[in-house]
Amino acid sequence: MRRGRRWAGAALTAAVVLSGCGTQEAEPTVTVFAAASLKESFGTLGEKFEDEHPGTNVEFSFGGSDTLAAGITGGAPADVFAAADEATMARVTQAGEASGRPEAFARNRLAIVTLPGNPHGVRSLGDLARPELKVVLCDVSVPCGAAARTVLSTARVRVRPASYEQDVKSALTKVRLKEADAALVYATDVKAAGDAVTGVEFPEADTATNSYPITVLKNAPQPERAAEFVEFVRSAQGRRVLREAGFLEPGPGAR
Amino acid sequence: MSTARPAARAPLALLVPAAAGLVFLLLPLAALLLRAPWAALPAQLGSPRVWEALRLSLLTATAATALCLVLGVPLAWVLARTDFPGRRLVRALVTLPLVLPPVVGGVALLLALGRDGLVGRLLDDWLGVTLPFTTAGVVVAEAFVAMPFLVISVEGTLRAADPRFEEAAATLGASRFTAFRRVTLPLIAPGVAAGAVLAWARALGEFGATITFAGNFPGRTQTMPLAVYLALQSDPAAAVALSLVLLAVSVAVLGAMRDRWTTGVGAA
Numbered sequence: 001m002r003r004g005r006r007w008a009g010a011a012l013t014a015a016v017v018l019s020g021c022g023t024q025e026a027e028p029t030v031t032v033f034a035a036a037s038l039k040e041s042f043g044t045l046g047e048k049f050e051d052e053h054p055g056t057n058v059e060f061s062f063g064g065s066d067t068l069a070a071g072i073t074g075g076a077p078a079d080v081f082a083a084a085d086e087a088t089m090a091r092v093t094q095a096g097e098a099s100g101r102p103e104a105f106a107r108n109r110l111a112i113v114t115l116p117g118n119p120h121g122v123r124s125l126g127d128l129a130r131p132e133l134k135v136v137l138c139d140v141s142v143p144c145g146a147a148a149r150t151v152l153s154t155a156r157v158r159v160r161p162a163s164y165e166q167d168v169k170s171a172l173t174k175v176r177l178k179e180a181d182a183a184l185v186y187a188t189d190v191k192a193a194g195d196a197v198t199g200v201e202f203p204e205a206d207t208a209t210n211s212y213p214i215t216v217l218k219n220a221p222q223p224e225r226a227a228e229f230v231e232f233v234r235s236a237q238g239r240r241v242l243r244e245a246g247f248l249e250p251g252p253g254a255r
Numbered sequence: 256m257s258t259a260r261p262a263a264r265a266p267l268a269l270l271v272p273a274a275a276g277l278v279f280l281l282l283p284l285a286a287l288l289l290r291a292p293w294a295a296l297p298a299q300l301g302s303p304r305v306w307e308a309l310r311l312s313l314l315t316a317t318a319a320t321a322l323c324l325v326l327g328v329p330l331a332w333v334l335a336r337t338d339f340p341g342r343r344l345v346r347a348l349v350t351l352p353l354v355l356p357p358v359v360g361g362v363a364l365l366l367a368l369g370r371d372g373l374v375g376r377l378l379d380d381w382l383g384v385t386l387p388f389t390t391a392g393v394v395v396a397e398a399f400v401a402m403p404f405l406v407i408s409v410e411g412t413l414r415a416a417d418p419r420f421e422e423a424a425a426t427l428g429a430s431r432f433t434a435f436r437r438v439t440l441p442l443i444a445p446g447v448a449a450g451a452v453l454a455w456a457r458a459l460g461e462f463g464a465t466i467t468f469a470g471n472f473p474g475r476t477q478t479m480p481l482a483v484y485l486a487l488q489s490d491p492a493a494a495v496a497l498s499l500v501l502l503a504v505s506v507a508v509l510g511a512m513r514d515r516w517t518t519g520v521g522a523a
Contacts (some may be wrong), residue, residue, distance in 0.1 A: 066488050134388070139471060141489035162388035163470025166485060174470070177362075178371035179387050 029057040030225045031077065033068040035084035035212070036169060037108065040192050041245035042082070042233075048241070049232050056225055064167055065089075065143065072097050072217060079226035082214040082233070084108070085143040089213040099220065102213035104250040105234050106242045109209045110147055111187040112200040113175050120181055125151065125202045128159045128182060136171050136180040139164040143210055144171070148184040150208035172197070186210075191246035211251055284502070291499055292492040299496035307474045308482040309500060315390065315478060316458040319397035320405075323454045326398075327405040328447060332435060334406070335413035336421075346410075353403045360399055361467025368395065368468075392469035393476050397458035404457050405450035412446025413439070452512055459505060 034042050039062045046058040061068065061078070065088040072081055073095040081098070082105070083089040089102050114122050120133060128135050137159065138145030145164065152159055162180060165171040172189050174180040176196050190199030214233055216226040232238055239249065265273075292299070299305065334346050352360055368375040370385045378384045386392040420442060424434035440447075462480040469476040471485065479501045486494040 064488075136388075136470065139485050139488075141485050161472070163472050163476065164485075166466060166471065166488075170467075174387075177365050177369060179365060179369050 027055055027057055028222050028225055029059050030079045030222050030229050031059050031061070032080040032082065032229065033061050033063075033072060033076070033078045034080075034082040035065045035068070036062050036167070037084055037186055037188055038062065038082055038212070041188075041242050041247065044241050044245075045233060045238055048237065049229055052232075053225070053228065058229065077219070077221055078217055079220040079222050080214065080229055081217055082212060084212060085146075085210045086213055088143070089215070092215070092217075097218050098215040099218045099223065100215065102215035103230070103234065104211045105214050105238070106212045106247040106250055107209045108186045108188055108212065108247055109205040110144070110151055110184050111190045111205065112182055112202060113172060113185050113190050113193070113197045114182045114200060115175065115178060116196065116198055118198045118200065122182055122200050124200075125155050125157050125204050128152075128184075129157050131160070133181045134162045134179075135159055136163045136165055136174045136183045137161045138168055138171050138184070139166055142167055144168040144184070144186060147208040147210060151184070151204050154207045155204040186246075188246040209248065209251070212247075287495060287498060287502070291495050295492055296496055296499070299493055300500065304473060304482065305497060305500060308477055308479045308497070309504065311390070311393070311474065311477065312459055312479040312501070313504070315393045315397055316455050316461075318394045319401055319458040320451050320455040322394060322398040323402045323405045323458075324447070324451060327402050327450070327454075328409055328440075331406045331409035331413060332439070335410045336418065349406050350403050352400050357400055357461065357463030357465075358467050361396060361464035364396060364399060364464065364468040368392075387468060388470045388472065388476060390469075390475055393465055393478060396464040396468040397461045400461055400464050401454035401457040404453040405447075408450030408453060409443065409446055412443045412450075415446075416442050448512075452509060456505060456509065459501070 032042065032046070039060075042060060042062075046060060049058055050056060061071075065083040065085065068081065069083065069088050069091045072078055072092050081089070081092055081102075083092075083102075086102075089098075092098055093102060112122055112125070112128065114120065120127075120130075122128070122133070127133070137148045140146055140149050144167070163174070165174065165183075168185050168189055171180075171183040172185050172193060175183050176193060187199070187201070187205075190197060214230055216223060216230055220226045233242075243249070330349065334342065334349070355363075364372075365387065366372050368378070368386050370376070370379055370387065375386065378386070386395055416439070420438050421431075421434045424438045425431065429437065460480055461478070462484060465476070465478060466481050466484070471477050471481050477485075479497060483494050483497045483501070486497055
């Protein structure tokens with residue numbers, strides 16, 4: 001009896017707290033769906049944006065671009081979508097969910113990630129073909145895997161991977177846990193992992209860079225503020241944060 | 256079977272949620288069947304990748320079940336028939352993989368049995384064996400998540416079984432192990448079989464621990480659930496086709512085994 005009452009009290013408190021959040025119309029929230037690789041840089045950008053726009057909140061949902069795109073076409077109430085490649089963004093624009101044309105704001109390229117200190121002396125892309133190395137790649141169904149396949153086939157390097165990982169962070173994790181000796185991940189992932197790994201850049205990476213597009217969504221609950229956020233990401237300040245995270249400037253073709 | 260009562264006696268307050276529960280469980284399966292790309296199915300099933308993944312799934316799930324039986328039945332016996340300090344804690348720990356997210360289980364396995372793991376490092380140094388990225392690693396991951404199902408099922412059967420049969424065997428001079436082998440095991444065979452079926456089904460569907468611990472490589476560690484998940488990212492129709500195959504195989508195998516066991520138990 002007593003316990004039941006306590007539960008009821010807790011439920012009531014929760015209801016009050018939740019409804020309180022819902023009725024705070026004074027503080028508009030911009031909801032941003034962004035690719036997992038943007039977690040660090042967009043987190044910083046969100047805080048800066050909130051500082052410059054007092055009274056506006058930015059909320060992020062980070063995840064695989066595929067998953068986010070599926071959420072948007074399925075009716076998730078988001079304001080902005082930033083994808084890790086153009087193919088995924090195309091799914092959203094083809095469904096008529098984008099407001100206007102998506103704009104490229106950054107590019108990312110692959111890098112080799114090795115154990116800390118690079119004990120196996122991996123110097124080039126060709127070294128990944130060495131039989132004594134355990135190498136993991138992303139599966140070709142995800143953007144980093146498609147880029148890895150392009151880079152390796154252009155350079156005519158035949159890698160026999162131990163595994164095709166389901167996303168870039170899993171590939172990175174296998175090296176962080178010392179399960180694999182090397183992996184092909186994004187340059188930004190190497191940077192975000194800090195001292196836990198050592199990165200090796202290679203010139204062939206330029207043959208397959210991913211362009212990151214961003215757009216305001218058609219059914220955005222906060223369209224004006226969403227547009228301001230997109231503008232902020234593409235501003236000089238936004239680009240500096242992205243560059244510090246290891247991203248490249250958007251391609252020359254980008255507007 | 257004879258204990259079933261006519262449906263008319265069941266109160267509406269139970270029947271309505273029961274019907275809703277049934278619909279809730281069957282609706283997604285029905286949707287899978289209704290929305291399946293039947294026309295493209297033959298082409299999808301002609302791909303060698305499907306059969307490779309299916310063969311690997313059946314092989315590893317069966318091997319994982321065998322591993323669960325060898326380790327899990329004795330564990331269940333110890334939990335049900337002996338008393339030692341901390342037995343309840345051990346029992347709780349045994350069931351932990353049931354509530355642990357499988358991906359977390361996979362990471363834990365890496366930390367324990369990976370190349371740089373607590374025990375895995377020794378395996379690598381002494382025997383030159385590394386489990387991650389191998390078919391054996393898939394079996395280990397599947398057994399880790401499936402074993403609690405077997406242990407719980409067998410332990411329950413053991414508790415329900417009359418220990419006096421074992422005691423009688425002991426008074427007649429049988430050692431405790433002989434009594435277990437000749438008396439207890441035949442007595443609890445249906446429970447062991449049920450537990451093995453549960454464990455096999457759980458192993459067949461295992462995804463999170465497998466992809467985390469064993470990675471994903473066609474023919475070596477890419478089981479059906481992994482193939483379904485990766486197909487979903489690029490080709491949802493292929494994912495539905497793969498799911499149908501897995502569904503059909505599980506229904507067929509579970510159905511066939513159930514029949515054999517129920518008749519087998521009846522005859523014994």
